[in-house]
Amino acid sequence: xxxxxxxxxxxRRRFHSDVAAGAVTLALGIALTIAAAGVKPSSFGNSVxxxxxxxxxxxxxxxIFGVVLTVQGILKMRAMTAPxxxxxxxxxxxPPSAAQDEQVPxxxxxxxxxxxxxxxxxxxxxxLLAYALxxxxxxYIVATFIFLFAGTMYFSPDKWxxxxxxxxxxxxxxxxxxxxxxxxxxxxxxxxxLL
Amino acid sequence: MNDVLxxxxxGFADVLSLEHLFFVLVGVFxxxxxxxxxxxxSITAIALLIPVAFGIDPLSGLIMLCGVYFGSQYxxxxxxxxxxxxxxxxxxxxxxxxxxMARQGRAGPALATAAIGSFLAGTVAILGLTFLSPLLxxxxxxxxxxEYFVLMLLALLLVATLTTGSTVKAIISALVGLALSTIGLQxxxxxPRLTFGSLQLSSGVDFVLVAxxxxxxxxxxxxxxxxxxxxxxxxxxxxxxxKEDWRRSAGPWTRGSIIGFVIGxxxxxxxxxxxxxxxxxxxxxxxxxxxxxxxxxxIEGVAGPEAANNAGVGGAMVPMFTLGIPGSATTALLLFVxxxxxxQPGPGLFTSSPEIVYGIMAxxxxxxxxxxxxxxxxxxxxTRLLTIPTPVLYFGVMAFAVLGIYSQRSSQFDLLLLxxxxxxxxxxxxxxxxxxxxxxxxxxxxxVEDNLGRALNISRGDYMVFIERPISRVxxxxxxxxxxxxxxxxxxxxxxxRRRPIPAxxxxxxxxxxxxDTKVKAPTGGTED
Numbered sequence: 001x002x003x004x005x006x007x008x009x010x011x012r013r014r015f016h017s018d019v020a021a022g023a024v025t026l027a028l029g030i031a032l033t034i035a036a037a038g039v040k041p042s043s044f045g046n047s048v049x050x051x052x053x054x055x056x057x058x059x060x061x062x063x064i065f066g067v068v069l070t071v072q073g074i075l076k077m078r079a080m081t082a083p084x085x086x087x088x089x090x091x092x093x094x095p096p097s098a099a100q101d102e103q104v105p106x107x108x109x110x111x112x113x114x115x116x117x118x119x120x121x122x123x124x125x126x127x128l129l130a131y132a133l134x135x136x137x138x139x140y141i142v143a144t145f146i147f148l149f150a151g152t153m154y155f156s157p158d159k160w161x162x163x164x165x166x167x168x169x170x171x172x173x174x175x176x177x178x179x180x181x182x183x184x185x186x187x188x189x190x191x192x193x194l195l
Numbered sequence: 196m197n198d199v200l201x202x203x204x205x206g207f208a209d210v211l212s213l214e215h216l217f218f219v220l221v222g223v224f225x226x227x228x229x230x231x232x233x234x235x236x237s238i239t240a241i242a243l244l245i246p247v248a249f250g251i252d253p254l255s256g257l258i259m260l261c262g263v264y265f266g267s268q269y270x271x272x273x274x275x276x277x278x279x280x281x282x283x284x285x286x287x288x289x290x291x292x293x294x295x296m297a298r299q300g301r302a303g304p305a306l307a308t309a310a311i312g313s314f315l316a317g318t319v320a321i322l323g324l325t326f327l328s329p330l331l332x333x334x335x336x337x338x339x340x341x342e343y344f345v346l347m348l349l350a351l352l353l354v355a356t357l358t359t360g361s362t363v364k365a366i367i368s369a370l371v372g373l374a375l376s377t378i379g380l381q382x383x384x385x386x387p388r389l390t391f392g393s394l395q396l397s398s399g400v401d402f403v404l405v406a407x408x409x410x411x412x413x414x415x416x417x418x419x420x421x422x423x424x425x426x427x428x429x430x431x432x433x434x435x436x437x438k439e440d441w442r443r444s445a446g447p448w449t450r451g452s453i454i455g456f457v458i459g460x461x462x463x464x465x466x467x468x469x470x471x472x473x474x475x476x477x478x479x480x481x482x483x484x485x486x487x488x489x490x491x492x493x494i495e496g497v498a499g500p501e502a503a504n505n506a507g508v509g510g511a512m513v514p515m516f517t518l519g520i521p522g523s524a525t526t527a528l529l530l531f532v533x534x535x536x537x538x539q540p541g542p543g544l545f546t547s548s549p550e551i552v553y554g555i556m557a558x559x560x561x562x563x564x565x566x567x568x569x570x571x572x573x574x575x576x577x578t579r580l581l582t583i584p585t586p587v588l589y590f591g592v593m594a595f596a597v598l599g600i601y602s603q604r605s606s607q608f609d610l611l612l613l614x615x616x617x618x619x620x621x622x623x624x625x626x627x628x629x630x631x632x633x634x635x636x637x638x639x640x641x642x643v644e645d646n647l648g649r650a651l652n653i654s655r656g657d658y659m660v661f662i663e664r665p666i667s668r669v670x671x672x673x674x675x676x677x678x679x680x681x682x683x684x685x686x687x688x689x690x691x692x693r694r695r696p697i698p699a700x701x702x703x704x705x706x707x708x709x710x711x712d713t714k715v716k717a718p719t720g721g722t723e724d
Contacts, residue, residue, distance in 0.1 A: 021626045025367050032374055035389055042384040048651035051386040054644050058374040065367050072363065116625075121420045125618065128412070131597060132610035140598075148590050155419060155586035166587050170594060184250065184602050 016080070018073030026066030033059030120155075127151050139189020144171035199329055206553030210561060215258060218251070219558050222259035223565050226266020231274050232588065236283035237267035237525045238631070239414070242407045243595055245532060246602040253536040254551055258558040260532060261512075264525055265317065265559065268466060268505050269566050272309040273574055276302055276497070284467035284631075285504030288474040292489065292496030299492050304436045308444045308494055309501040310570045311436075316452035316502035317563040320509020323456050324516070325556050331517040332542040338518075340653060341660050344646035345670040347639050350462035350520055352677050354635045362681070364628045372636030373643075375400055382641075383648065395608040402637045403531060404600050406524075408613045409630040411596045413620025415589035420621070443485065444498040447477050451502030458503075459510020465523025466507030473503035509559070515540055516552060520642075524631040527638040 036055035131147040138146070148167035153160060178184045188195045209215065229240035240263050248256035271283035276293035289309065296305040338346070355369045356362055378389045379399030390396040436444070454476060455469040477499040478489055489496050511522030512529075519541035521527035533540045544552055600613050623630050654660035661667045 017626055021364070021628070028371070032389075035391075039388050040386050042386055044384060047384070047648060048656045049644070049648040051381050051384055051388055054640070055374055055377045055388060058370045058377075061370045062367065062374075065363055065370065069363050069367065116420050121416060121621075124416055124419055125614070128593060128614050128617065129611075131594075132607070132614050135597065135601065135610055136607055144594055144598075148594060151590040151593075152586045156584060159584070162584075162587070166591075170591060174594070174598060178598070178602065184246070185605075186598075186601070 016073040016077045018076060019070050020073075022066050022068070022070030022073050024066075025062055025069055029059050029062030029064070029066050031059075032062060035059070123154055124151070127154075136187045137189055139191050140186040141171045141175050141191055142189055144174070199326060202549050202553040203325060203557060205550065206555075206557035207560075209254065209550060209554045210258065210557045215255060215554075215558065216561070218255040218259040219262050219561050220565060222262025223266040223562050223569065225259075226263035226268075227270035227273075227566065227569060228266075229263065230267035230270020230272075230283055232270075232583075236271065236410070237264050238406060238528060238634070239410045239592075240267055241525060241528045241532075242403055243411065243592075243599050245403055245528070245535070246599045248532060249535065249602075253538065254554050256536070257529070257532060257551065257555050258562075260529060261555055261559060262562045262565075264508055264529070265505070265562050266566055268508055269310065269313055269570050272313070272497075272501050273306060273570070276305045276309065283504075285470050285507065286501070287467070288470050288500040289497055291474075292491070292493050295490070295492035296494065296497065301492065304440050304494065305497050306574055307436045307571065308440060308498045310567060312444060312448045312451060312498045312502035313505040313570075314563055314567040315448050316455055316506035317509060317566075318560070319452040320456045320459065320506040321556065321559045321563065323460075324509050324513055324559070327460075328513055328517045328552075329545060331513065332545045335518050335542040338666065339664070340646045340649040341664050341667045342670065343518075344643060344650050345661055345667050345674065346462065346518070346520060347643045347646060349670055349674045349677070351636060351639050351643065352674055353461060354632050354639075356677060356681055361627060364626075365632045368623070368628045368630070368632040369636035372633035373640040375405065375633075376402070376637045376640030377644075383645065395606065400612065401603065401609070402634065403528065403603070404609060404613060405616050405637060406528060406634050407596045407599060408616030409620035409623065409633065411592050412613065412617030413624055413630065415593050416617060416621040417624050418585060419589055440494055443494050446480060447473070447495045447499030448502045450476055450480060451499040452506045455503030455506025456510040459507035459522055460513045461510075462514045462518070462520045462522055465511040465525070466504040469503040469507035469510075470500035473499040516544065517542060519544075521635060521638055524634045527635055530638065 032055060036052050036059050039050075039052035039055060041050050041052070127147055127150055131143055134143045134146070145167045148170055149163055152163035152166060156163065175186055178186055210219070225244070226237070226240060230236070241260050244260060244263060248260055251259075267283055268285055271281050271286040272289050272293070275281040275286040275289040276297050279290045279294040281287045281290050293305045293309070296302065351369060351373075355366045374389070378396055380387050380390075380397050387397060451469075451473045454473050455466065458469040458472060459465050474496060477495045478486070481489060481493070481495050485493055485495065507523075511526045514520040514522040515526040515530055519530065519539065521530055530540055533544075538544060538548055538551065597610060597613060600609050603609070620630055622628075623633070650660060651658070661671055
């Protein structure tokens with residue numbers, strides 16, 4: 001049961017993340033059900049299962065379980081009257097990433113004590129989006145270099161030598177690996193005149 | 196039986212060529228390395244390497260990827276023990292006793308027992324795979340569309356319910372996965388679904404894309420979003436076990452192998468659950484005098500689960516080969532690779548391409564041996580990898596992810612989807628929604644739907660067909676059991692708790708949940724600094 005907030009000072013009821021998650025799921029369910037209803041029926045006369053059936057079932061399912069999750073979240077919120085004793089203090093361990101292989105979600109109790117940095121996430125998201133958008137126009141080498149350089153510089157500003165080296169080696173090296181060795185074409189972009 | 200041995204012999208002959216051996220070693224090496232890197236597990240490794248496999252011949256590609264799968268299980272136990280960071284879900288339990296042993300200066304024996312146990316279990320599992328699969332394949336020919344549907348549904352149920360987290364969230368993940376699988380033009384009818392008029396969406400959402408986005412990018416976002424420093428690495432010392440270590444490990448190795456293999460075979464669940472089950476089993480089977488060590492550095496806590504998760508890998512390949520059903524999310528990816536090469540895994544594969552099937556099995560034996568040889572002496576080298584600075588590592592991973600996706604369809608739209616699903620993956624991990632369930636459901640979706648449609652068409656709309664046919668009936672009952680059992684267990688637990696309130700025990704790290712309800716926690720000890 002992971003509450004997203006980490007303050008231990010007395011506060012109003014903690015807002016349980018399940019409520020938000022449940023609401024999103026519910027919304028998704030509604031959207032899906034509507035979209036599914038719009039799916040045309042199959043033109044084959046004798047088919048029993050219609051194309052819209054599975055999406056519709058999923059939509060309804062999401063609707064139901066979205067409600068369930070929201071309710072669960074509300075119940076948990078009620079159960080937490082005062083903020084609980086601090087989560088057993090910061091374990092230095094980094095719990096596993098979410099299920100790599102199986103459906104075992106991470107038990108990140110120790111982590112809730114550490115705050116996520118929204119700025120880091122935004123920068124990361126922005127860089128990634130920019131990379132995706134410039135991948136073809138700028139070409140693989142340039143786009144990748146910028147992505148890697150900017151990214152590593154943001155997170156480790158003092159290691160600029162290492163970052164530059166990494167960015168150059170990776171972008172050029174992988175480009176050569178894919179185009180020459182594996183024979184898979186990569187966009188040349190603005191370096192077209194060179195390559 | 197002779198048939199099997201004959202084919203296997205041929206398989207070995209094929210694989211023992213320099214080229215194939217090369218790919219076995221590459222796969223095994225990459226797998227170990229990836230397993231060691233925190234956050235990157237077998238799924239990510241395989242997903243990222245699929246574009247590479249595309250360029251080589253089927254046997255080499257499959258050998259390499261299976262080697263990666265095996266190798267990643269070995270690698271992740273190394274980090275679990277030395278840095279308390281499992282490289283893969285299957286090694287989460289190993290962090291408990293393994294790390295405790297390491298802190299007691301006994302990292303060497305822990306690593307040794309993990310490696311040897313993994314080797315033994317791997318051998319058992321591969322033997323099981325070799326000899327069990329042909330039998331199963333033959334039995335599978337009895338299965339019609341109705342049986343396949345129920346089987347797939349059962350797999351889906353197992354995936355959704357047999358989780359150690361919130362069942363509701365697993366079900367939601369599964370539903371989302373199913374829905375995603377319907378996007379595009381339906382193959383049987385040509386009807387566009389959920390495409391919103393977009394041409395690109397008409398070809399559907401590639402599930403490898405989703406897998407890479409959820410796992411690689413999601414994980415990168417999760418780690419970088421926090422900006423934490425790297426964990427210190429403990430010195431390994433000699434990798435040797437005392438006589439007592441050997442004695443104590445023998446039982447867990449055996450039990451772990453069997454448990455792991457059986458659970459691996461069950462469609463939908465695989466190595467990670469196997470390791471949890473093994474840990475719980477060891478708690479009961481341990482000799483009394485050692486029992487209180489469990490959780491604080493008992494070698495059984497490493498030997499059993501590590502054996503189980505390697506056996507689980509072999510087991511998960513059984514349904515993949517024989518029925519064409521994914522035994523785990525990672526085997527789902529492997530299944531995709533088969534279809535990418537134009538082969539259809541299932542009973543037919545044994546007759547149409549036995550050289551592939553047995554070639555892979557032969558390569559697994561070799562991979563297993565290679566891994567043992569690699570792991571024991573090369574551990575210090577591998578742990579050097581952990582010193583790769585986080586931003587470099589994860590930006591590299593992301594760049595590789597983008598690269599891999601682009602090389603599939605050369606589509607900018609795909610890249611944008613990657614970013615989108617990367618964000619989704621991050622959110623899922625934050626809010627405890629299991630991504631692997633989504634992937635599995637996405638793969639099973641079309642299979643479930645196609646078989647249901649076909650079964651109903653054959654029976655002309657008669658839904659009773661699922662109960663009338665004998666095999667199908669058994670599976671349906673199993674499915675009901677799977678649904679009801681946890682509910683009953685919960686009910687009993689609730690009743691018991693009403694009688695005898697159990698005091699909360701936050702500092703207790705010795706018992707991962709024996710109760711199917713509660714989460715298995717990574718250790719949150721108060722004495723670490």
